[in-house]
Amino acid sequence: LTTDNPSEPDSSDRHASAVSTTAEAADLSAGVQTAEELAEARQYGQRQLVCSLIDKALDVAFLAVMALVLARPITGWLTTITENWTLQLLALFAITTLLHVAVSFPLSFYAGFRLEHRFGLSRLSLAGWLWRYVKMNTLALVFGGLLFAGLYWVIWLSGAWWWLVAAAAFFVVSVLAGQLVPVLIMPLFYKIERVETPELAERMSRLAAGTGLSIEGVYRFDLSADTVKANAMLAGLGRTRRVLMGDTLLARFTPDEIEVIFAHEIGHHVFRHIRKMIVVGAIYSTIGFWLVDRLVMAWTGHVDPAVTSAHEMPVYTLPFVMLVLTLFALLLEPLQNAVSRRYERQCDRYALERTGMPAAYVSAFQKLARLNKDDPSPHPLEVFLFHSHPPISERLAMASE
Numbered sequence: 001l002t003t004d005n006p007s008e009p010d011s012s013d014r015h016a017s018a019v020s021t022t023a024e025a026a027d028l029s030a031g032v033q034t035a036e037e038l039a040e041a042r043q044y045g046q047r048q049l050v051c052s053l054i055d056k057a058l059d060v061a062f063l064a065v066m067a068l069v070l071a072r073p074i075t076g077w078l079t080t081i082t083e084n085w086t087l088q089l090l091a092l093f094a095i096t097t098l099l100h101v102a103v104s105f106p107l108s109f110y111a112g113f114r115l116e117h118r119f120g121l122s123r124l125s126l127a128g129w130l131w132r133y134v135k136m137n138t139l140a141l142v143f144g145g146l147l148f149a150g151l152y153w154v155i156w157l158s159g160a161w162w163w164l165v166a167a168a169a170f171f172v173v174s175v176l177a178g179q180l181v182p183v184l185i186m187p188l189f190y191k192i193e194r195v196e197t198p199e200l201a202e203r204m205s206r207l208a209a210g211t212g213l214s215i216e217g218v219y220r221f222d223l224s225a226d227t228v229k230a231n232a233m234l235a236g237l238g239r240t241r242r243v244l245m246g247d248t249l250l251a252r253f254t255p256d257e258i259e260v261i262f263a264h265e266i267g268h269h270v271f272r273h274i275r276k277m278i279v280v281g282a283i284y285s286t287i288g289f290w291l292v293d294r295l296v297m298a299w300t301g302h303v304d305p306a307v308t309s310a311h312e313m314p315v316y317t318l319p320f321v322m323l324v325l326t327l328f329a330l331l332l333e334p335l336q337n338a339v340s341r342r343y344e345r346q347c348d349r350y351a352l353e354r355t356g357m358p359a360a361y362v363s364a365f366q367k368l369a370r371l372n373k374d375d376p377s378p379h380p381l382e383v384f385l386f387h388s389h390p391p392i393s394e395r396l397a398m399a400s401e
């Protein structure tokens with residue numbers, strides 16, 4: 001998914017009881033954020049940053065304890081229940097995931113529910129938030145279980161060169177996921193329907209003309225069920241390729257502003273960003289799996305000298321593999337974000353040129369900043385490390401170039 005706006009699309013949370021939040025009651029206008037709004041946006045951004053740093057540290061610490069301390073005794077116990085390696089692996093994955101949920105729940109609750117309410121952004125009730133949380137973790141459990149079972153089968157069957165086979169399999173899985181996520185997974189969280197407003201449809205088909213993006217592919221999703229924030233994205237591959245516009249955005253932005261945002265999304269299609277991301281992912285995964293191979297073999301050689309080939313990779317190595325993959329993803333994040341920010345700038349430029357409406361572009365981003373409480377100019381180091389989108393101040397500056 002190529003999501004578009006500086007805030008994560010999945011920071012879901014809400015408050016069904018509140019009829020209207022303060023953000024909603026205030027008139028949403030363009031123009032720069034007031035000093036008060038800026039201070040609030042900065043505070044929100046800082047809290048989010050702290051939460052995400054703690055979250056990353058917690059993930060690494062938890063997996064390290066699992067991998068180095070708990071994995072072998074737990075697997076020993078599982079061996080007394082079943083001899084089947086696949087079942088042991090699935091059970092170990094489930095235990096690891098559930099323990100991780102237990103350990104990270106307080107932070108998830110604070111960052112996903114409390115913080116969002118505190119800043120008047122969430123519309124989820126506690127029950128609604130919990131339901132989403134359960135759904136998301138169940139999906140992670142099921143798909144993660146299937147993926148890791150598949151990975152270990154590849155390791156057991158292909159031996160020394162497993163990492164190359166696994167990278168090829170990962171490529172196939174990401175293409176399939178690219179096709180299926182917007183039609184199978186997104187609808188589990190949002191009601192998605194085609195945009196039918198004639199005026200918007202006309203603008204959109206005009207912009208989409210000649211880009212190969214079918215007008216059949218513009219959809220609205222009910223983001224307002226969980227947040228006041230606005231968002232739009234391009235998702236899917238081939239026949240499932242579509243632009244998804246949050247209903248919050250369609251309701252509160254002018255047709256010109258919507259057109260600019262839509263043009264930005266078309267830019268992702270024109271420049272084939274999803275396809276490029278999948279190719280980049282294939283390169284990363286090859287390196288990542290190779291690294292896993294080297295480190296796991298070195299580690300098992302140390303703790304379990306009987307293991308001499310990947311054909312007999314023990315089940316208890318699973319959390320270690322997860323730890324290496326997590327660390328690798330963390331190291332790669334700044335690089336991936338740099339690529340993503342480059343893509344976003346490319347699409348911003350495309351939107352400006354294609355629509356020729358710099359004023360609507362500026363007001364759209366000002367409204368996004370105001371609505372989503374985005375800090376327009378976060379610290380450059382924070383941007384470098386963690387942001388997949390350029391700061392709003394930079395995106396606004398582009399309009400006057």
Ligand SMILES: [Zn+2]
Binds near residue numbers: 003343347
């Ligand atoms: Zn974008």
